[in-house]
Amino acid sequence: MTSIEAVQGDITTERVDAIVNAANSTLLGGGGVDGAIHAAAGPRLLEACRRLRRTDWPDGLPVGEAAATDAFDLPCRWVIHTVGPNAHRGQTAPALLTSCFTRSLDVASGLGAASIAFPAISAGAYGWDAADVARIAIEAVRSHLAPGVDLVRFVLFGSRLLDAFDHALSRPAD
C-alpha cells in the first residue's frame, strides 16, 4: 500500500530515492524547481540531460513524458524529469498533467525506487491553478499502480500549495 503525504519544503533536500523535476521539453534547465535542482545537483546533471537529448529524446521530452538521470550532488539517487502542461500555451487538458505523475511513477518503479518526491508540477511558471494541480496529482497517485513504490511525498514550496494538497488529501478517493 503506497503512503501519500504532503509537506512544505525544498525538494532538493529530500532524502528519498527519486525526486521529480518540473522541467521543460529542452531538458536544459530553467528557473523554479528546475533551476533549484540543477543548482543543487551540480553541472553533471546538465551533462546527463544533454546525453538524454542525444540518445532517447533527440526532439526533446514531450509534455506528460518522464525520463530519469542520476542525481549527482543531490541527497537522492535519481532525478526523474517530467514536462508539465503549460496553461499559457493552452495546454489545459487534465490528462496531460495526470500523465506527468503516472509516467514518473512508472519510471520510478522501473528503477526500483521505493520512495519518490514530487513538486507541484505546472503550478508555477506554467500557470495551472494550485487546487487543480493538487486534485489531479492526488487522484493520479491514488489510482496508479507503481510496483515497489511505497512512499509518495509531495514537497510544496509554500503554505498555499501545502494547503491545496492537504485539502486534496483529506477528500475521499473517488
Ligand code: APR
Ligand atoms: N522545492 C519544491 N518546490 C519548488 C521549489 C523547490 N526548491 N522551487 C520552486 N518550487 C515550486 C514552485 O513554487 C511551484 O509551486 O514548484 C512548483 C512548480 O513551479 P515551476 O518550477 O515554475 O514549474 P512549472 O510551473 O512546471 O513550470 C516549468 O518553469 O523553471 C521552468 O524550466 C522550467 O520551463 C519550465 C517551467
